[in-house]
Amino acid sequence: MNTTMQTTGRTIRWAKRYDSVVRLMTLGKDKALRQISIERAQIKPGDHVLDVGCGTGDLTLAAKRQAGQRGKVFGIDAAPEMVEVAQSKATKAGIEVDFRLGLIEALPFPDDTFDVVLSSLMMHHLPEDVKAKGLREIYRVLKPGGHLFVVDMQRPVGLVSHILTTVMMHGHLHSGVQDLPVMMTEAGFTNIEISDFWLKMLGTVRGEVK
Numbered sequence: 001m002n003t004t005m006q007t008t009g010r011t012i013r014w015a016k017r018y019d020s021v022v023r024l025m026t027l028g029k030d031k032a033l034r035q036i037s038i039e040r041a042q043i044k045p046g047d048h049v050l051d052v053g054c055g056t057g058d059l060t061l062a063a064k065r066q067a068g069q070r071g072k073v074f075g076i077d078a079a080p081e082m083v084e085v086a087q088s089k090a091t092k093a094g095i096e097v098d099f100r101l102g103l104i105e106a107l108p109f110p111d112d113t114f115d116v117v118l119s120s121l122m123m124h125h126l127p128e129d130v131k132a133k134g135l136r137e138i139y140r141v142l143k144p145g146g147h148l149f150v151v152d153m154q155r156p157v158g159l160v161s162h163i164l165t166t167v168m169m170h171g172h173l174h175s176g177v178q179d180l181p182v183m184m185t186e187a188g189f190t191n192i193e194i195s196d197f198w199l200k201m202l203g204t205v206r207g208e209v210k
């Protein structure tokens with residue numbers, strides 16, 4: 001499995017070093033970040049869950065623990081290196097998650113498949129047109145009553161936020177999590193809720209499918 005899929009999204013090929021970089025960027029709080037993310041994602045036992053741009057799969061594996069034996073959890077990423085690392089983590093831990101190559105802009109799943117879709121630290125890797133297409137795809141694969149939960153970088157606003165996001169190597173962002181609600185509304189989502197997260201460098205957005 002070594003063919004990166006064709007996308008204008010920014011893929012990450014250095015999968016073996018990815019977890020260490022996240023640890024560094026979160027000042028060693030990566031596990032806490034995953035824990036809080038999964039608590040806020042509102043996954044119930046038995047849920048069918050998709051993690052888009054799953055990377056090395058830490059949040060996907062945590063999602064499976066939440067969804068339990070009856071739950072079905074999938075992780076897709078455009079980079080084969082990421083999928084390989086995620087799959088080997090699952091195998092080592094004896095956790096059943098289906099990791100596969102896939103693009104957010106062309107999700108390889110039928111309509112109305114998932115109760116919850118997760119997107120963690122990945123939306124800012126996408127140009128605006130792919131983000132809009134990806135949100136429409138997520139809306140399509142969610143069941144009525146299902147929801148999308150996003151954790152992502154905030155567009156820096158003000159000096160402190162500029163300094164913090166620059167330390168996290170994301171000071172250049174022109175679009176952030178606070179800009180997602182408009183696009184989510186256009187994609188069809190309702191009851192959209194946005195909140196601050198992680199020193200206001202990150203934020204979360206949740207939206208539902210009617």
Ligand SMILES: C[S@@+](CC[C@H](N)C(=O)[O-])C[C@H]1O[C@@H](n2cnc3c(N)ncnc32)[C@H](O)[C@@H]1O
Nearest residue numbers: 007009010011012053054055078079103104120
């Ligand atoms: C910063 S990583 C986030 C990984 C993981 N979700 C996390 O929370 O650590 C962004 C991921 O998005 C993937 N990606 C970029 N463009 C993509 C696309 N069009 N479709 C699916 N995944 C994509 C990258 O390969 C990378 O693994």
